[in-house]
Amino acid sequence: MCIRDRFRTGAVSPFQGRGEAFAQLIAQSTWGLQVVTAKKILPGMEGLAAQLEAGGTVLEVGCGTGNFLVQVAKAFPKAQAIGVDLDADSLVIAERRIADAGLGDRAAARLGTVEQVAAPGSVDAVVMIEVLHEIAQALRPAVVQQCAQALEPGGWLVVVDETYPSTLAQTRAADFRFPLQTGIEELTWGNVIPTREEQESLLRDAGFAQPYGRSIIGEGFTVLTARRNS
Numbered sequence: 001m002c003i004r005d006r007f008r009t010g011a012v013s014p015f016q017g018r019g020e021a022f023a024q025l026i027a028q029s030t031w032g033l034q035v036v037t038a039k040k041i042l043p044g045m046e047g048l049a050a051q052l053e054a055g056g057t058v059l060e061v062g063c064g065t066g067n068f069l070v071q072v073a074k075a076f077p078k079a080q081a082i083g084v085d086l087d088a089d090s091l092v093i094a095e096r097r098i099a100d101a102g103l104g105d106r107a108a109a110r111l112g113t114v115e116q117v118a119a120p121g122s123v124d125a126v127v128m129i130e131v132l133h134e135i136a137q138a139l140r141p142a143v144v145q146q147c148a149q150a151l152e153p154g155g156w157l158v159v160v161d162e163t164y165p166s167t168l169a170q171t172r173a174a175d176f177r178f179p180l181q182t183g184i185e186e187l188t189w190g191n192v193i194p195t196r197e198e199q200e201s202l203l204r205d206a207g208f209a210q211p212y213g214r215s216i217i218g219e220g221f222t223v224l225t226a227r228r229n230s
Contacts, residue, residue, distance in 0.1 A: 030130050031067060033160050033221060037129055038071035041223060045156045048125055052076040056124035059084070059114070059150055061143070062131030066094030066109050073107045083109040084117045114146035121149075125156045130221075132161045133186060133193040140194070140202055148206040151228040157208060159224040160217075164193040178220035199224055 042058070043049045052058065055078040060068050063083025073081045081103075085091055094109035101107075110117045114126075126147040135143055147157055162179035165171045171180055183193040194202075196214075203212055203226045213225035 026064065030064075032218070033129050034068040035071055036217065037127060037158065037160055038068055038075050041158060041160075041225075042072065042125060042127070042156075043075075045125070045158070045225065047154070048156055049076075051124045052079040055079060057082060057122065058125045058127060059118050059123040059147075060127045060129070061114055061147060062128055062134065063094060063109050064090045066091075066097040066107070068127065068129060069094065069107045069109060070097055070101045070103060073103045074101070079106065081107040082117060082123070083107075084112055084114060085109065086111070086113075114143065114150055118150035121152045123150050123155060124152060125158060126151055127158045127160075129160045130162075132159055132199070134189070134191050136190075137192055137194075137198075140198075141205060144202045144206045148208060148228055153228055153230040155228045157203070157226045157228070159199070160221055161199075161224070162193050162220065163199065163222040164195050166195045166197060175216050175220050 042052070048056075052072075053076055056076075057080040058072050058076075060072075060081070060083040063069055063085050064087070066083060069081040069083045073079060083094060085094075088111060091109050091111055098104055098107045098109065128147075132140065144157075151157065162182050163176075164179055164183050165173070165176040170176050179193060186193060199222075200212060203224075204210070207229055208226035209229045213223070215223045217223055
């Protein structure tokens with residue numbers, strides 16, 4: 001079914017279950033974001049680098065093929081990197097990538113949900129890279145709440161994602177050009193990109209301390225950071 005027919009009928013094709021080749025393609029398209037998050041963004045979060053250098057733990061939600069897990073494990077040689085995903089095809093690749101990198105003692109990619117792989121208060125940072133917008137809107141509050149529960153007090157949540165414009169004026173702004181285009185394309189996958197208001201409502205309702213960090217990188221990707229209340 002072509003894209004035009006999908007918009008006409010409302011039919012969607014979700015990310016999961018498309019096979020290893022598709023999973024690899026998506027991983028390649030987000031490679032730069034994963035490297036930047038591991039090597040630039042996480043080390044810049046207050047107190048986090050020291051915790052990871054001492055053997056702390058990072059949880060990636062929606063870890064896909066494991067690119068970020070390998071990058072962060074290499075960047076912090078004593079840290080533990082745990083990934084969770086619902087796409088079994090991606091996890092096959094992730095397990096192979098971790099093994100090939102010789103990181104099986106410090107990195108793991110698991111099938112399931114956040115609460116199934118991370119005990120409450122057990123991780124120093126939770127990362128989502130191009131994942132929040134892929135979670136169904138009705139499920140987002142529960143997932144973000146699970147992320148908050150997995151963090152130790154004072155732990156960091158780092159979300160790299162698009163932010164959809166909230167107003168007509170924003171649709172004309174340069175920072176929203178890519179999110180606007182992506183938002184239209186993502187509809188065929190059944191995904192709805194959140195606005196700033198929805199993003200911050202999710203964080204607030206999950207109990208993250210304000211103010212939230214917000215910056216733009218690349219073509220229009222938002223880096224949203226929040227800290228669990230101590």
